[in-house]
Amino acid sequence: MIKYIGSKRVLVPWITETICRVSQVTPLRRVVDLFSGSARVGHALKAQGFYVIANDHNAYAQVLAQALVGADARKYPVGKIQPILERLAALKPKTGWFTQTYCLKARYFQPKNGARIEAIREAIEAYQADPTLRAILLTSLLLAADKVDSTTGIQMAYLKRWAPRAWNELHLAYPPLLPGSGEAHLGDALEVAGALEGDLFYLDPPYNAHSYLGNYHVWETLVRFDNPATYGVAQKRTDVRERKSPFNSKKEAKAALEQLLARIKAPHLVLSFSDEGFFRPEEIEALLEGWGFVVRLSRPHRRYVGARIGIYNPQGVKVGQVSHTENREFLFVASQKRAVALALAQGEPTAKLALGG
């Protein structure tokens, strides 16, 4: 799966287990993952047998979800996809806008890989008639490009010296598709929430002021392939400045979450948050009032790698102190059924039954 800041890579088993525990009390079928990002949570839930409806407002995230959540592996088996990937992998490299911008003006990929990515991306346009197949091929390309990039995992900047992995050859592989169907929407959570129907909504909104479009602008351009106007050393798309999310604003996040919770029509909700976000757990519980019975689950979590390595100046000298290397992750489970809250609180040393409902 793709490197994605704020992604629930380590927490996926905990999240799926929690949702499965809700389903043991009251069987769930449709789960909405409203801020799907890398699609790894939706993918894990699909693997558990849920019908997953993913949504995100960035195009690269929709493509990942179209493949990892939406595509049925039985209709797109490896035998059908692999020959196409081999044809794409054999294409003559092309040094056009993408390579110029992201490998020469900026340095996200070695030019040899950038030019292959560009040729492959261009050829994928021929598969527009089958949007699922196109998304599978794009996902394979995104996952391959992510393995040879030269960043720390976000595209706000690239590394001064090439990352060792950037020298590797780009390799297209069959993505981890699952049998069964699902949905992948591209929309603003606030706009689509009321229209999506699910037995349970999983919410994982951004925690801080860093926009995902700014952090993953190269993926957005690779998927849209629209040669946008760019700016700065990082060559970000200029629409990073316009396409904002209220969930990235300390001022707007609370009202946005309030509105979102009012629009969701579902009997159960699981909300991810960390103690590094805009809200204290008590504030979230106050926002969830009206949702019925609320349980707060929490786990310690190792922070992102930069926080553990420390802070260095360009000469490689350690400057500054990292305040902490561990934070706390929360899952708030809100349910209209008391039995759900009681079942989740049982045997969970960290559980806190926040409201009586």
Ligand SMILES: C[S@@+](CC[C@H](N)C(=O)[O-])C[C@H]1O[C@@H](n2cnc3c(N)ncnc32)[C@H](O)[C@@H]1O
């Ligand atoms: C914390 S990440 C989700 C990570 C995801 N659960 C994972 O494991 O990869 C938050 C996601 O919300 C998306 N997002 C931010 N604002 C949004 C909005 N208003 N509507 C829909 N998606 C939004 C971002 O693009 C980002 O992918």
